[in-house]
Amino acid sequence: MSREIDNDLDVLGRRNGVQSNWQDVYEPSKLVARETLRIIVSFINEKNIHLVADEIYAATAFNQPGFISIPEIIEEIDCNHDLIHIFYSLSKDMGFPGFRVGIVYSYNDAMTSCARKMSSFGLVSTQTQHMIASMLLDDIFVEKFIAKSAERLAKRHELFTKGLAQVGIGSLKSNAWLFFWMDLRRLLEDSTFESEMALWRVIIHDVKLNVSPGSSFHCSELRWFKVCFANMDDETMRVALRRIQRLCDCQDAMLAKQS
Template identity: 50%
Template sequence: MLSRKASCDSHGQDSSYFLGWQEYEKNPYHEVQNPNGIIQMGLAENQLSFDLLESWLASNTDALGLKRNGRSVFRELALFQDYHGFPAFKNELVEFMAKLRGYKVAFDPNKLVLMAGSTSANEILMFCLAEPGEAFLLPTPYYPGFDRDLKWRTGVEIVPIHCSSSNDFRITACALEEAYQRAQKLNLKVKGVLVTNPSNPLGSTLNRDELNHLIDFAIKKEVHIISDEIYSGTVFDSPSFISITEAVMEKHVDHETDLLGRIHIVYSLSKDLGLPGFRVGMIYSNNETVVAAATKMSSFGLVSSQTQFLLSNMLSDKKFTSKYIKENQRRLKKRKDMLVSGLRSAGIGCAKSNAGLFCWVDMRYLLRSDTFEAEKELWKRILFEVGLNISPGSSCHCSEPGWFRVCFANMSQETLKVAIRRIEVFAESSSSASGRENLSHQRSVRNSRRSLSKWVFPISSYNDHEPADR
């Protein structure tokens, strides 16, 4: 008696990414009340700079109390507002976005659509750009939630662009073309490419070559580019962040290609300001039809008037935002270095990163075999025996087993120290149990895989590397 949508399992809730969360919620770590509980390292949340936000709120009681010049605006904010959003808030948002990009690009508030978080923004773009059964290409590894955000209600398909550790998972022209041809063989019409920049889960910014590959591909195939840039303010190390808008401007693309009308940016304040609970997301597009349609659709998930009022006041304080951005980036780098150093002491390496709230961690040498089954087994041991919820690479559709996303900004420094110590003990015991000979053999296999991966994986079929539990 229910709809197919209500009864189907295409949401992706059975992914190990979500299953790990469920186990954490049953047994959450607490330094006093539950010291043997599971530490949540699967949540990309920024809690490192709350004191800066709270300090601003304490000094700006009018904004927090919904007052303007000492007089209440509660009634004004509580009554009906249309879905176009407050002009003052949109003006501050485009100014903030430009600031994060070093004012190398400017944004027009009339081309910005507000909505309740980047989850809604990405889904609405799918509704605007593609029909059910059409496809978007996504480079792997990618954020596990995209299987829900892009596909579940829209019916749009995802075709992976298989990237390899042999070149640090960078996007290549060859990988783009191979993904496109794979979609063609599956009778899927490709409508565009979606990338996260900085990358989730890699924690790295796209370089100029990758951006140029994307631009050339979009021009050649006449498809869209969606650039999810929700981590743009978390770049804490070189190289600097290059927005897709800046890359297009520098490339001096021929206007006759109409590429600008096929470039769309998703942004939110969830990561850069650490305010996921405020549900502030947005789409920025030069395409008037997309802006008009997305604005109408945004009525299903608006940003509250009270939130817009408070944050427009916060963002208008330029001295505060400058201080916040700089200090937050400093703290993220310090915390990331702490995790990398701790993992290194345990004999575990990380991919080089310069942004984000997580590290892409290489645990391939801890696998009993070079398979996704072995990765799942290792993940379960780390979750249930070690008490750490981390995200296995298979949940991110990584084409190589043994990689994990590990978050570092959603906990206290003391909790991170506990997590690192647990990993060290586990790595030591695992190494001792497996023996030097076995480790040497696995490293040899891994090195062989590196040399072969760029040839093997791109020609693999669409579902070859789906995790066993998806």
């Protein structure tokens, strides 16, 4: 869950005299491994903690190991299914962010009953439901779409990370998602929050690239920047890489002058 949702739940809980405790568990650049998921499910079952699995990037895996859904894990481990809840959306896997279609799947009757009542505040239009149902019922189309998407994501990820490597910028190894983390430590004046934010402002205002600093995601290391690579065509990617190369040249010259 996002930090914003966490805060909203905390406020709602305090208003009703309930303390909300949340812990985000995710891999910053790849899908969570099967053994890690088994440990998580065993832990929440032992401690009687609810597990909310956000599987919005389920079909974005472009390298092995592939995506493992929580239902696969609970078939392998004895646990209280009432503690398991799954969120999903078509915005990432199928490229439908504008349709605002999400899914809540839970083994808990109280949870599904509550979600059903709350859904009246965000109903999906009949026309949208019909179109999406027609699409998802076409198994051949869905399989081909996901396979082609994985192929294109793998190709784009390889081209982008290789382009960064040519100018001395590394990245975290990734096997899924629509973004990755690039390592800009060589462009930082020093290892401080102020230095990271100063570099981010240069990238946003001068280089004109939309990236996110790791500190905005509570990253403990001041060097990582999140970059989306799937929301552009090939020419835009080449333009972005050229701008990053010019940034590196300028920053290297400035740092050399200061030293």
